[in-house]
Amino acid sequence: MHRRLIAPGALAAASLLLAIPASAASYLPGAPGIGDPYYPYYGNGGYDVSHYDLRLTYQPRTDELEGTATLLATTTQDLSRFDLDFLLDVSEVRVNGAKAAFSASAPHELEITPAAPLPKGTSITVVVRYSGVPSTKSAYGFNTWHRTPDGAIAADEPESAWWWFPSNDHPLDKATYDVSVAVPDGTQVISNGTLQSTTSQLGWTRWNWRSNKPQATYLSTLAIGKFDITTGKSANGIPVVNAYSKDLGDEAGAARASVERTGEIADWLTGYFGPYPFSSVGGYVPNTTTGYALETQTRVYYSPRQFANGSNTSVVVHELAHQWYGDSVSLKGWKDIWINEGFARYAQWLWSEHEGEGTTQQLADYVYASHPADDPFWTVKPGDPGPDNQFDTAVYDRGALAVQALRNEIGDRAFFAVLKGWPQQHAYGNASVADFRAYAEKVSGKRLAALFDTWLFQPSKPAAPSARTATLTRAEAAPVRPKSWKKIEATNDVHGHAHGH
Numbered sequence: 001m002h003r004r005l006i007a008p009g010a011l012a013a014a015s016l017l018l019a020i021p022a023s024a025a026s027y028l029p030g031a032p033g034i035g036d037p038y039y040p041y042y043g044n045g046g047y048d049v050s051h052y053d054l055r056l057t058y059q060p061r062t063d064e065l066e067g068t069a070t071l072l073a074t075t076t077q078d079l080s081r082f083d084l085d086f087l088l089d090v091s092e093v094r095v096n097g098a099k100a101a102f103s104a105s106a107p108h109e110l111e112i113t114p115a116a117p118l119p120k121g122t123s124i125t126v127v128v129r130y131s132g133v134p135s136t137k138s139a140y141g142f143n144t145w146h147r148t149p150d151g152a153i154a155a156d157e158p159e160s161a162w163w164w165f166p167s168n169d170h171p172l173d174k175a176t177y178d179v180s181v182a183v184p185d186g187t188q189v190i191s192n193g194t195l196q197s198t199t200s201q202l203g204w205t206r207w208n209w210r211s212n213k214p215q216a217t218y219l220s221t222l223a224i225g226k227f228d229i230t231t232g233k234s235a236n237g238i239p240v241v242n243a244y245s246k247d248l249g250d251e252a253g254a255a256r257a258s259v260e261r262t263g264e265i266a267d268w269l270t271g272y273f274g275p276y277p278f279s280s281v282g283g284y285v286p287n288t289t290t291g292y293a294l295e296t297q298t299r300v301y302y303s304p305r306q307f308a309n310g311s312n313t314s315v316v317v318h319e320l321a322h323q324w325y326g327d328s329v330s331l332k333g334w335k336d337i338w339i340n341e342g343f344a345r346y347a348q349w350l351w352s353e354h355e356g357e358g359t360t361q362q363l364a365d366y367v368y369a370s371h372p373a374d375d376p377f378w379t380v381k382p383g384d385p386g387p388d389n390q391f392d393t394a395v396y397d398r399g400a401l402a403v404q405a406l407r408n409e410i411g412d413r414a415f416f417a418v419l420k421g422w423p424q425q426h427a428y429g430n431a432s433v434a435d436f437r438a439y440a441e442k443v444s445g446k447r448l449a450a451l452f453d454t455w456l457f458q459p460s461k462p463a464a465p466s467a468r469t470a471t472l473t474r475a476e477a478a479p480v481r482p483k484s485w486k487k488i489e490a491t492n493d494v495h496g497h498a499h500g501h
């Protein structure tokens with residue numbers, strides 16, 4: 001975890017060696033992290049990526065991945081050197097066509113020193129040639145690359161990119177993508193966005209996927225294996241692409257009966273959140289043994305286990321809600337995770353009401369009543385939970401309770417205007433919990449400091465809101481579990497997830 005610091009003397013010596021003129025004293029290395037206090041080395045400083053072009057080849061038998069990443073970026077400071085986040089083996093780096101020096105550094109940095117220093121505001125093209133066996137690489141003692149009997153998957157949060165492409169690995173730096181992967185004929189490649197084409201030669205098929213809207217690195221996904229692919233269009237006209245491992249066994253029916261509802265559910269969410277923000281929608285179910293689902297942009301990742309007890313449309317609602325809350329509007333820092341999970345969970349509550357399996361208020365009452373004041377549940381602050389509790393159930397359940405509290409405070413008219421207006425306000429960008437509060441205050445005309453503090457930032461159980469006292473007292477006496485509860489909670493299978501922080 002500890003990085004060596006470069007002594008000022010060493011920096012001066014390096015400048016002399018490079019014969020940088022005295023006026024170039026402002027040329028400094030980019031920071032090894034983007035500045036997120038939850039994850040000090042995630043992302044990097046000094047540049048902003050606008051596009052990733054990944055041209056790869058993967059051999060499922062040996063887990064060998066090789067290829068070339070071409071990054072388009074702009075410098076945001078006078079740069080003598082910069083980092084990418086990456087774990088595979090690099091053979092060559094070029095910056096604006098010229099060979100650059102590079103070295104790997106803990107915990108997951110690729111340090112690149114261009115032949116000539118880069119002035120602030122310069123467009124740069126960085127080409128990284130690499131290869132490696134992702135399953136053999138780890139950082140902080142974990143590895144999130146999943147091998148399957150017929151391939152492999154990259155889908156994890158917050159870290160999945162280090163095992164397959166060099167990046168500025170933080171949601172603050174979103175970019176468009178072209179992902180092109182060659183695999184042996186008969187194997188399929190699934191990624192984000194639209195499938196532009198496939199081409200075959202000499203026993204290999206190359207799959208060309210494109211994401212033409214800004215996408216966070218952790219929302220970029222890659223799945224290689226034997227899949228059945230289904231395509232269609234939602235009633236509103238969104239192109240749908242889903243994929244199912246041919247190897248789902250007894251889960252196959254329930255998985256399809258859930259994920260084939262994607263177009264219908266995306267259209268239904270449009271009624272609450274406004275127009276669907278991307279050019280395609282869908283999900284994939286690989287033959288992994290993981291338990292969770294993940295809102296990978298346009299192409300949701302579902303573990304087969306999500307469907308072990310039958311179909312589950314609630315998890316589909318959750319992951320598709322993230323396309324607006326989390327993917328199009330991404331968090332600014334990982335502390336803002338409530339913007340993602342509180343609203344994706346609330347969408348499940350809305351779906352429950354729509355399906356006649358419990359209203360949002362009944363679900364809120366149930367969450368409130370089922371955690372007594374001394375339950376550690378209330379010590380988690382959804383508005384800033386800390387890296388260890390980032391995906392605690394409280395971020396989801398207390399987070400959705402906070403959304404219901406907001407609704408009760410500002411009334412349905414303002415509330416639904418906020419719910420639909422927010423994704424437009426920050427479309428394809430980044431926003432924080434503080435930004436959300438400011439927006440809700442603007443739309444409702446109410447001061448909401450106390451409400452946000454109580455429901456999102458206090459490490460204790462809020463007093464029952466007076467308007468609801470009657471219901472809550474009754475609920476507290478005998479909490480009624482809404483019919484939808486089990487399937488809603490099943491979405492949180494992230495607790496069985498391979499690594500912790």
Ligand code: TRP
Pocket residue numbers: 155156157158292293294295318319341391494497
């Ligand atoms: N964001 C995911 C969801 O709620 C859950 C999640 C949290 C997750 N951490 C993860 C998924 C790690 C995969 C890996 O839908």
Ligand code: ZN
Pocket residue numbers: 295318322340341344
């Ligand atoms: Zn979620």
